[in-house]
Amino acid sequence: MGAFSYLSSAADKAKNGAxxxxxxxxxxxxxxxxxxxxxxxxxxxxxxxxFVRRSGVRITxxxxxxxxxxxxxxxxxxxxxxxxxxxxxxxxEFPVGPLMLAxxxxxxxxxxxTSVRLEFIKACKSDATVTFELPPARANEIESDTLAQGxxxxxxxxxxxxxxxxxxxxxxxxxxxxxRRK
Numbered sequence: 001m002g003a004f005s006y007l008s009s010a011a012d013k014a015k016n017g018a019x020x021x022x023x024x025x026x027x028x029x030x031x032x033x034x035x036x037x038x039x040x041x042x043x044x045x046x047x048x049x050x051f052v053r054r055s056g057v058r059i060t061x062x063x064x065x066x067x068x069x070x071x072x073x074x075x076x077x078x079x080x081x082x083x084x085x086x087x088x089x090x091x092x093e094f095p096v097g098p099l100m101l102a103x104x105x106x107x108x109x110x111x112x113x114t115s116v117r118l119e120f121i122k123a124c125k126s127d128a129t130v131t132f133e134l135p136p137a138r139a140n141e142i143e144s145d146t147l148a149q150g151x152x153x154x155x156x157x158x159x160x161x162x163x164x165x166x167x168x169x170x171x172x173x174x175x176x177x178x179x180r181r182k
Contacts, residue, residue, distance in 0.1 A: 052094050055087055059098055060129070065139060067099040070129045083124035083168070088160055091130050092118055092171035096156055099132050100177075103139050109146060112176045114153075119170040126163035130171070132156050142177055152177045 056075055061068035069091060076087035093116050100111040134142075134156065145152035153176050160169040 052090060055090050057091060057094055059095065062098055062102050064103045065099075065134045065136060066131065067095045067102065068129065068131045069095040070127055072127050073125070080123075081125070083128055085118075085120065088120075088124065088128065088169050089116065089118055091128055091160060092116060092158065092169065093173065095130060095132055095158075096173065096175065099134060099156075103134055104143065108180055109143075110178050110180050112178065114174045114176050116171065116173040119172070120168070121170065122166065122168050124160070124162050124168040128160050128162055128168060130158045130160045132158045146177045146179060150178065 054075075056072045058070050059067060060070050071083075071087060071091040073083055076084050078084040093113060096111060096113070100109065138154070142152045142154050153174065155172060155174050157173075158171045159167045160171065162168050
């Protein structure tokens with residue numbers, strides 16, 4: 001059993017026990033969904049994929065509808081001393097999984113990347129950051145369409161910026177959201 005499943009199962013057992021004792025659990029469920037799950041995802045997600053861990057990617061902010069990530073230059077340098085294109089690709093692709101988990105929870109949906117296009121704008125000579133946002137109206141639309149149709153295609157874009165705030169690459173990624181099989 002994975003760490004996500006283990007913690008989710010433990011939380012469910014605690015909630016069921018509280019319900020049996022007649023204790024209110026709505027506030028805890030909201031706290032779990034809004035705070036505990038995103039916090040856990042923020043700190044544990046990079047360990048789920050060894051390559052991501054080795055690259056040094058860090059989630060610096062995670063909440064429903066938003067993720068910010070940072071990638072260090074150190075350890076990700078190419079043959080000419082700038083950020084390796086594959087490392088920038090990792091920074092463009094990895095954060096959306098945690099974003100989806102923070103937005104929809106751990107057990108309802110599975111996002112599947114179907115294509116990622118990275119437009120390289122200028123050489124990156126420092127740490128790099130990216131932000132992906134999913135506005136509430138669009139998140140609700142994706143959820144509704146996924147439940148009604150069994151899947152929903154959507155696109156997320158993000159600018160990768162260097163330490164000086166200059167855009168060094170732009171990501172356009174297509175995803176397919178499906179309900180998680182039980």
